[in-house]
């Protein structure tokens with residue numbers, strides 16, 4: 001009787017130890033990587049045809065960190081700005097758009113040089129109606145109008161044809177590889193004559209971050225002719241290469257910073273020491289993709305080169 005009791009006690013003790021070690025591993029092992037040294041040299045860019053743009057994600061939050069990112073982005077004087085979503089925390093309400101977005105990026109929005117994508121937070125009020133009313137997406141001269149809506153759309157800037165997707169799961173035209181939206185993408189990419197085809201949206205198809213991979217967005221992008229994919233949602237920066245296609249996650253635009261989980265296969269660079277934004281320079285044959293932290297008003301963290309846009 002006593003012996004059996006001791007055995008049970010020991011088993012319980014063992015279970016407790018196992019559980020505690022699991023917690024310890026999960027919450028203390030640091031998967032956050034210092035980035036690899038930058039070895040890529042900047043190629044000569046044809047200034048006549050080149051465009052330069054910034055990528056910000058998960059930024060829509062009236063705060064010092066959002067201000068620091070905006071200061072960095074505006075100091076670059078990019079030709080235009082694209083977003084990987086969550087433009088207006090916490091609920092995408094019309095009342096917060098001015099303080100969260102317009103005070104930082106109002107000039108670019110008014111100029112039609114701001115191209116947002118829909119995040120989950122943008123949709124929490126009236127199914128994203130404040131977002132759709134506020135951003136002049138269909139009024140932009142660059143917009144081709146091929147999608148006939150503002151939830152997903154495409155536009156051309158210099159040598160790049162951009163395809164902006166709505167990755168929120170309740171979207172009317174669907175957000176899976178078999179959806180109406182995906183059929184639109186496949187058709188429009190096939191018809192595009194630009195040197196580069198770039199796609200971006202909120203939920204990352206592959207991510208080592210807290211949210212992890214959004215498997216419904218794992219579409220056959222490479223097969224359809226896409227050169228690079230940008231997304232956000234996880235509040236970190238990550239560069240991955242999956243089946244030869246580069247994927248970037250950038251959610252360090254100002255809301256908060258989160259830790260990484262165990263790095264998934266294909267993850268090459270991970271950064272979450274500070275807020276930041278991406279700066280991309282492209283002509284018809286080279287695309288230089290960089291991530292800069294706001295540290296010291298701009299610190300280059302990662303540089304990746306895509307070649308042969310044609």
Ligand SMILES: [Zn+2]
Nearest residue numbers: 086119120233
């Ligand atoms: Zn999100």
